[in-house]
Amino acid sequence: MANVDMLWSGWGDPERAERLPDSVTGLLRELLGVHTEQLAQPVKLAEIEPPPARPVPGALEEVVGAEHVRADAETRIRHTRGKSTPDLLRIRAGDAGGAPDAVVLPGSHDEVAAVLARCAEHRVAVVPFGGGTSVVGGLAPEAGGFAAVVALDLRRLDRLVGLDSVSRTATLQPGLRAPHAERLLNEQGYTLGHFPQSFEWASIGGFAAARSSGQASAGYGRFDEMVTGLTLATPSGTLETGRAPKSAAGPDLRQLVLGSEGAFGVITDVTVRIRPLPETRVYEGWLFPSFSEGVTAVRALAQDGPLPTVLRLSDETETMIGLARPDELGEGNAAGGCLAVCGYEGTAAEVPGRREKARAVLTSLGGVYQGEEPGESWARGRFSAPYLRDALLDVGVLAETLETAGFWSNLPRLYDAVRLTLSRELPSSVVMCHVSHVYAAGASLYFTVVTAQGERPLERWRDAKAAVSDAIIEAGGTISHHHGVGVDHRDWYAREAGPLGVAALRAVKDRLDPEGIMNPGVLIPAE
Numbered sequence: 001m002a003n004v005d006m007l008w009s010g011w012g013d014p015e016r017a018e019r020l021p022d023s024v025t026g027l028l029r030e031l032l033g034v035h036t037e038q039l040a041q042p043v044k045l046a047e048i049e050p051p052p053a054r055p056v057p058g059a060l061e062e063v064v065g066a067e068h069v070r071a072d073a074e075t076r077i078r079h080t081r082g083k084s085t086p087d088l089l090r091i092r093a094g095d096a097g098g099a100p101d102a103v104v105l106p107g108s109h110d111e112v113a114a115v116l117a118r119c120a121e122h123r124v125a126v127v128p129f130g131g132g133t134s135v136v137g138g139l140a141p142e143a144g145g146f147a148a149v150v151a152l153d154l155r156r157l158d159r160l161v162g163l164d165s166v167s168r169t170a171t172l173q174p175g176l177r178a179p180h181a182e183r184l185l186n187e188q189g190y191t192l193g194h195f196p197q198s199f200e201w202a203s204i205g206g207f208a209a210a211r212s213s214g215q216a217s218a219g220y221g222r223f224d225e226m227v228t229g230l231t232l233a234t235p236s237g238t239l240e241t242g243r244a245p246k247s248a249a250g251p252d253l254r255q256l257v258l259g260s261e262g263a264f265g266v267i268t269d270v271t272v273r274i275r276p277l278p279e280t281r282v283y284e285g286w287l288f289p290s291f292s293e294g295v296t297a298v299r300a301l302a303q304d305g306p307l308p309t310v311l312r313l314s315d316e317t318e319t320m321i322g323l324a325r326p327d328e329l330g331e332g333n334a335a336g337g338c339l340a341v342c343g344y345e346g347t348a349a350e351v352p353g354r355r356e357k358a359r360a361v362l363t364s365l366g367g368v369y370q371g372e373e374p375g376e377s378w379a380r381g382r383f384s385a386p387y388l389r390d391a392l393l394d395v396g397v398l399a400e401t402l403e404t405a406g407f408w409s410n411l412p413r414l415y416d417a418v419r420l421t422l423s424r425e426l427p428s429s430v431v432m433c434h435v436s437h438v439y440a441a442g443a444s445l446y447f448t449v450v451t452a453q454g455e456r457p458l459e460r461w462r463d464a465k466a467a468v469s470d471a472i473i474e475a476g477g478t479i480s481h482h483h484g485v486g487v488d489h490r491d492w493y494a495r496e497a498g499p500l501g502v503a504a505l506r507a508v509k510d511r512l513d514p515e516g517i518m519n520p521g522v523l524i525p526a527e
């Protein structure tokens, strides 16, 4: 493979595996009743036997070259499902059910288009595979009835196609991982400003396909807001969108491609707006007496400004445990309150004034300035929480996250509904939350739940997740603010979209993908 591979059984660079601080292990034992005999190490990669690979019809090696069609066990295992906690529990236990029959690595838009045409002709299901970080079953199609399943790994499509410094846009290929894309832009003095927690492994195509949102969304916007154009290769031909930054020429077809999660076709390039590299970056912490007072303050900034570039607010539990600052986990704030992190990025001339004005707002609404250390600590640890999840799994703890969004007026109801449901479904668990993304009209809530794995962790989580998904819809929230739909959220997405909405999506799919080979079962329920 061209790039370094992610740890097959967990997150990230195998060299950077984390060990839990003793303080945290002790806390967990006490809080969750985890016993050391429940240690749950993964099986060995060489011991996993994926189901026998079926021959893939259509002679795809004629299109991409024989070296770019792989059917060895390791490659298939590495392309089995994504990186949700249930995905990790299954693969750590040696379950590679649903592994693709082959992994195909196209090198151009034309190769992608030709592969899709051959797969449609031979009824081979296709799973577009970017960074492989989906947490919603976006890489786990329901592909019964197909001749074979291939994962279409896009890592060879990894170029910066062009940069328009006058318009401040860049066209990127979909298989570029975020750090690589960012490096290519930085070399020319620009940034994309998209830093989700999965930044180190996720791809440009995956961000577009799953409508990702980064930690600096207050300043740079969501990924879908950055996109000015996309190319989509479908089994029925190529769709090109984005002649102008904004247009009144009918419904915006970009929006049909954004969030389509591989169900309509394969995104083969993405044009995004870019920003000059910031001269200044500074992060700071604020403490609020309660979550509701903190929410009032971040709402004031979101509605009346000035808006920091990064703005997040942890609830009391997350602040106490210290997950707001993963590199100081277990050393959270014992004195109580809720920690907010505010970050400012921009020019040296502009940042101090914005920061000063925001400070005045936060102070007037009960915030107490904590200095830069809590903010800088958050920035240092911002990509390390997924490593902690692996360390927790190793000691018999299940840690999983879920997210939603709603209007400000409804946020307290949504927050209570999710917390109460999780606590009811998973007694003796710890449920934490932060406001992760803010808008003038509302915000996203991001929950982390930590519980002992105990007996049958997969089934327990599945039942709890179903109950909490019901609670989200009933409390007026969306089933996802940024993780997407996949297979896991599909039935709740259908409730959100309504029968006519689902029928309209199905009609689009029928037109673009008449044989239904594209990521079957993802996003759109079967009739």
Ligand SMILES: Cc1cc2nc3c(=O)[nH]c(=O)nc-3n(C[C@H](O)[C@H](O)[C@H](O)COP(=O)(O)OP(=O)(O)OC[C@H]3O[C@@H](n4cnc5c(N)ncnc54)[C@H](O)[C@@H]3O)c2cc1C
Pocket: 011, 082, 083, 084, 127, 128, 129, 130, 131, 132, 133, 134, 135, 137, 138, 139, 154, 174, 195, 196, 197, 198, 199, 201, 202, 203, 204, 205, 206, 207, 208, 209, 210, 211, 212, 213, 214, 215, 260, 261, 262, 263, 265, 266, 267, 268, 386, 482, 483, 484, 486, 519, 522
């Ligand atoms: C630890 C962790 C932290 C995360 N943090 C965040 C976060 O902060 N913000 C956030 O938004 N998300 C987050 N996610 C979710 C995930 O990283 C995002 O959904 C991301 O956008 C997926 O990118 P990817 O390249 O890994 O896509 P993949 O997982 O490879 O694919 C995601 C979906 O898109 C489809 N797809 C991928 N590439 C293409 C393409 N080129 N054309 C068509 N379809 C395609 C796939 O078939 C799949 O359905 C996190 C996930 C993990 C595991």
